Amino acid sequence: MAILASQARPYRDFLTPVLHSRFTKASLYTFALCYFIAIWMGKMEDLFWSWFPIGPAGMRASLIFICSLMIYVLRVAQWHVGQRSTESPSETFKKYTLRKATFYTIGIYALSAFLYGETYIHSRTPAARLSYTEAGKAYERIKLNERPVYLRCLFLSLAVAQGIVHIWKDYDKIQIPLMRPNKERKDEAQIATVLPSAKKPLQLLRQELMPMAKTAGTFASATLFIGSVVYFLALRKVIWSWHYRFARNIHALAKTSKPSGLSPFLNLIFMFAVQGTLLALLWQFTNTAFDAYITQEPLKKGKPITSDSKDPNGSLLNGLKSKKPEVKAIAFWELALITDSFNDRRKTIYGELDRKKAPTFKQVTDICLAEINEISNRINAALDPMFRSEDADGKKELTTPISLVPQISQPIKNGQIAGPGFAPETRMQKIESVTSQIARAHSSPQNAQNAQARKYLKQGQKKFEERAQEAEGLWVKYTNQFAASPFGWPFRTCIRHTANVVVNGAPYSRQSSIVNAITTLTNLTVASLKEDEYGQFNTEVPQMVRVFTTAIKKIEEYMESLQVHWTDVDCLKKPEAERKDIPEVNVVLDTLKEGLERILGAFNEYLSPMGMSRVEIQEAKKLIAKPSVPEIEERRRR
Secondary structure (H helix, E strand, C coil): CCECHHHCCCCHHHHHHHHHHHHHHHHHHHHHHHHHHHHHHCCCCCCCCCCCCCCHHHHHHHHHHHHHHHHHHHHHHHCEECCECCCCHHHHHHHHCCCHHHHHHHHHHHHHHHHHHHHHHCCCCHHHCCCCEECCCCCCCCEECHHHHHHHHHHHHHHHHHHHHHHHCCCCEECCCCCCCCCCCCCHHHHHHHCCCCCHHHHHHHHHHHHHHHHHHHHHHHHHHHHHHHHHHHHHHHHHHHHHHHHCCCCCCCCCCCCCCCCCHHHHHHHHHHHHHHHHHHHHHHHHHHHHHHCCCCEECCEEHHHHCCCHHHHHHHHHCCCCHHHHHHHHHHHHHHHHHCHHHHHHHHHCCCECCCCHHHHHHHHHHHHHHHHHHHHHHHHCCCCCCECCCCCECCCCCCCCCCCCCCCCCCCCCCCCCCCCCCHHHHHHHHHHHHHHHCCCCCHHHCHHHHHHHHHHHHHHHHHHHHHHHHHHHHHHHHHHCHHHHHHCCCHHHHHHHHHHCCCECCHHHHHHHHHHHHHHHHHHHHHCCCCCHHHHHHHHHHHHHHHHHHHHHHHHHCCCCCCCHHHHCCCHHHCCCCHHHHHHHHHHHHHHHHHHHHHHHHCCCCCCCHHHHHHHHHHHCCCCHHHHHHHHHC
């Protein structure tokens, strides 16, 4: 009976519970930090009630935990796999600054800081002088207290600064580990010693706690200084007037009033220095805990997360076909783990031949090859803007519209016909073209015979060209200086970013999916010699070799043609041999070569009977051949 794709449960039915379980573990450790902050925030007069959970300490811990829970919700809503792919900082700023997610991020941090600040202010004793109003003398009206206003502004300033850092450093990024092809595969008994255990995230949090505390202290101190300057120079009068108008509706205040002052000021500074550091530490701990637990392997009790499904491979295929890049990336990761370390599960990929649409190994192969083919399509589009990739039916889109009306030519002219010549391209050619046109316009058969006039024309043209060259030299000099300055940094086009956009994709890098797809195909191909009982998988090997070969050639061709932009001053400072050494591209290229080498090593003698020509086989072998020392030296000289 055929295995129907509709019978397989969706991949999210297995991924979501695992993520929820990890989220719960991360939340428990975060709540422990919140409980410590709550104890520190409370009154130390009564030793029992200062820490007893069922009491003020527990209430404060719950409110502080809500502050961290907001950040968890933010991370769950906005996490993505892979780094952002843009060519310059200005493009990143233009693309990500004014989107809704940016304002949402800053708003969530502001709400978290507000709740934390209110929890702290209402936990203080009257001696801290943080109440909403001050009674003053018996004959005076009630006065508004500026001290809590200033403290709230500092907390909100800390939130805005943290939100900007969150967006700038892309805290929403999740880096999935890359599974490289291994020469010796591991079995299920060995995998427990290789893969991270459940204790490792906790160990990571313990190791990073002190560095996070130091960073939080520095961050709070910088916010205290900058926030105070902005408050006193720009915001104090505006905030006080709004606050006073609102308070007049609640309390019997005078019609007008000036800020009441912040004395004692040092005590207030100390309050924010401590609590601002703790709040920044809570945010950093929350982000670190989320990253530590979300990047654990897609395993449950040492088995792939889809093992509980009635149709494990069908559920995994649903994940590989998902439209969400994050779900698809994790499914590729699980597939690479299965082909690398779970022998029994890997054998089922070869054996399911009666699945609807196509056998399991055929669908897996097509999905992985499509991921690799996208590299060639992106490179073709970068080298040729008119390139159009093939659609699902194998038809190419038309690059230009076809005109059905024939174009009628003009009648042939009699007499001499002047050729169009070459259009000026460079700046100096355009200057020469303009000066020559001026000379021709003021020439005639009568004055052409005047040698003195021709002499003056040549002298004027020469001086004009010299001045143009001087102006062009100054322009190049000043533009290079601007690009090298901090003001020109946002406009630098980095060769590393450009290559990463083309090879690994955009708006987020797909490097993990690409490398895991290559590893999957390599492992399946090598293992098929012993585990493919029906001998059907070998029909896919020639296509794999061709796709791998094309991708390697395209990457090398693109990197050879890629030129360093004149604004990339950091790259221009390097030796010429190191300028095109792009780590992200090298990882993909090396993985392709490793995979192709292992496939050729396993199926070398069978490729010709499978339909591959001798030229194709020799071309593939040439790509994986390691260059000799003279060849390496020659490449460096170039």
